[in-house]
Amino acid sequence: MGRACQLLDDPDTAIIHLGQSVDFLRKLNAPEFLVRGLLARASFCREQGQFESARRDLDEVLEIAERCGMRLFLTDYHLESCRLLLAENDLPSARDHLAQATKLVAATGYHRRDQEVLELEKLLAAAGPVDD
Structure with missing residues (x-):
């Protein structure tokens, strides 16, 4: 509702x-x-x-x-955290959460989230370069 x-x-x-x-x-x-x-x-x-x-x-x-031990929901947590941090313009933390989500997708085979990962990668790339 x-x-x-x-x-x-x-x-x-x-x-x-x-x-x-x-x-x-x-x-x-x-x-x-x-x-x-x-x-x-x-x-x-x-x-x-x-x-x-x-x-x-x-x-x-x-x-x-x-x-x-809900690893699929942990993946969803990292994806939504990435979105939140993007909205707050905290790009380094957003990248960290996306990296964690990407690892979990690979480890769990949770490929339903592949498109979301790709979309967030594009948004982060467009937001600016990675700071070293």
Whole structure:
């Protein structure tokens, strides 16, 4: 519902629905579903310029993914962290997260994310050279 409101350009309603979804998933005590909700809300918050809220959700995703051995969600964490850091213009940290995601894609065979990796590589290349 939150994503639908976002697509309809109703961010105030979208964040309410995303928050309710995360709260419901937290009560289910099913980390594999909670992580998805947190990633969706982090993405939305990033797109709205609410970087601290996005970071809080991503921190929770990282904690759950590491604790539960969810390497695919760890990949998603690094990809979304890269996007957040790009939005904040922290290019070195964004590159670090993309490198971690790339390694995880190769190690896990999570090739559903290959296109996202390529798109982020292009964005980082366009953003400027790598500082040594």
